[in-house]
Amino acid sequence: MKHQYLFELGGENTELGKIEAIELLSTEHYEPTITLDENAIIAIKVSKVIKSKVVRRLGMTKRVSKIFYKDKERNLENIVNEIPQIDIGQNTFAIRQISKKTMSEKDVATTLGRKIPNHNKTRLERPEVKILYYAGTETIISIWDQTLETYYKRCLKHHIKNRPFFSPIGIHPRIARSMINLANCSEGETMIDPFCGTGGMLIEARDMKINAIGIDIIRKMVNYSIGNLDHYGLKAKVVEGDIESSKEYQFKAVVTDPPYGLSTTTKGEGVSELMKRSMNLFNKTMKKGERIVMALSNPELVKNPNYDEIYRFQWYIHKSLTRNILVLEKN
Numbered sequence: 001m002k003h004q005y006l007f008e009l010g011g012e013n014t015e016l017g018k019i020e021a022i023e024l025l026s027t028e029h030y031e032p033t034i035t036l037d038e039n040a041i042i043a044i045k046v047s048k049v050i051k052s053k054v055v056r057r058l059g060m061t062k063r064v065s066k067i068f069y070k071d072k073e074r075n076l077e078n079i080v081n082e083i084p085q086i087d088i089g090q091n092t093f094a095i096r097q098i099s100k101k102t103m104s105e106k107d108v109a110t111t112l113g114r115k116i117p118n119h120n121k122t123r124l125e126r127p128e129v130k131i132l133y134y135a136g137t138e139t140i141i142s143i144w145d146q147t148l149e150t151y152y153k154r155c156l157k158h159h160i161k162n163r164p165f166f167s168p169i170g171i172h173p174r175i176a177r178s179m180i181n182l183a184n185c186s187e188g189e190t191m192i193d194p195f196c197g198t199g200g201m202l203i204e205a206r207d208m209k210i211n212a213i214g215i216d217i218i219r220k221m222v223n224y225s226i227g228n229l230d231h232y233g234l235k236a237k238v239v240e241g242d243i244e245s246s247k248e249y250q251f252k253a254v255v256t257d258p259p260y261g262l263s264t265t266t267k268g269e270g271v272s273e274l275m276k277r278s279m280n281l282f283n284k285t286m287k288k289g290e291r292i293v294m295a296l297s298n299p300e301l302v303k304n305p306n307y308d309e310i311y312r313f314q315w316y317i318h319k320s321l322t323r324n325i326l327v328l329e330k331n
């Protein structure tokens with residue numbers, strides 16, 4: 001039980017959210033193992049306490065809390081008779097039930113409330129600590145505080161409608177963030193987005209202190225990226241040029257949302273040729289085990305014998321557009 005955490009995933013794409021969490025924790029050497037998997041609710045065992053700055057990287061997890069109790073017992077009264085007091089320092093608190101409501105909120109609060117020391121005050125609005133109760137195939141009691149804040153809500157400030165330089169091609173910040181977290185990069189390592197557009201990937205990477213290089217063939221897009229980064233107080237290397245210029249840089253991963261072929265321009269080159277050319281180019285500079293994470297309508301376009309497909313997630317955008325998020329690893 002020592003280091004187990006409850007992850008409540010956003011409803012947009014729970015598979016992507018789950019793998020984002022596992023991959024990030026593996027990259028940061030937490031040796032994660034899933035101990036409960038109930039769609040948007042997962043429990044993960046790790047080898048040490050998860051640092052706030054790692055939790056903060058998560059784009060697709062709504063909330064992370066530290067597990068205090070987890071077992072098959074279903075009767076909360078019996079559980080409360082068995083568990084020790086819940087020590088939450090001097091903090092204010094609220095007791096909440098997650099997803100499946102098996103008991104009234106009031107009953108959960110009075111039963112579980114017996115385990116909170118008398119000096120702690122209840123505060124329903126903005127409590128410093130939340131005691132969470134989940135009744136699924138197992139019963140979980142977990143504790144959330146501000147040090148476990150994810151970026152699920154906060155990354156909305158990076159949403160295209162909140163950026164000064166706007167283009168409809170911009171990717172949602174939650175997806176951008178999760179894509180970067182699938183690329184195995186830690187703070188201080190470098191990723192490249194060779195089709196950077198208005199800078200969605202660069203913003204999320206820099207916000208997580210990952211070095212970022214952006215390339216775009218259109219001057220206006222380069223200026224948009226720089227302007228958007230600047231708006232959030234962030235800096236990255238952004239250059240005007242064809243993808244070909246990526247070979248001048250050293251990077252650990254490629255994270256990108258290439259042209260769809262419809263509304264974005266490729267200066268006359270077919271998307272299929274462009275993707276083939278990109279894969280051959282990356283292959284020249286990338287090392288075994290390094291990753292490319294790409295959002296793509298047609299995954300066939302990036303089939304390449306030098307890369308294994310590790311994951312594929314589908315992302316429905318609208319009736320005629322589904323994007324696939326591919327994670328490829330150099331073999």
Ligand SMILES: C[S@@+](CC[C@H](N)C(=O)[O-])C[C@H]1O[C@@H](n2cnc3c(N)ncnc32)[C@H](O)[C@@H]1O
Nearest residue numbers: 170171195197198200216217242243257259266
């Ligand atoms: C789908 S957009 C990227 C959107 C980006 N993720 C964002 O948040 O704005 C693709 C970008 O690729 C650029 N592009 C097209 N062909 C290119 C090439 N050969 N080399 C570099 N960039 C190219 C386009 O100008 C466009 O800005």
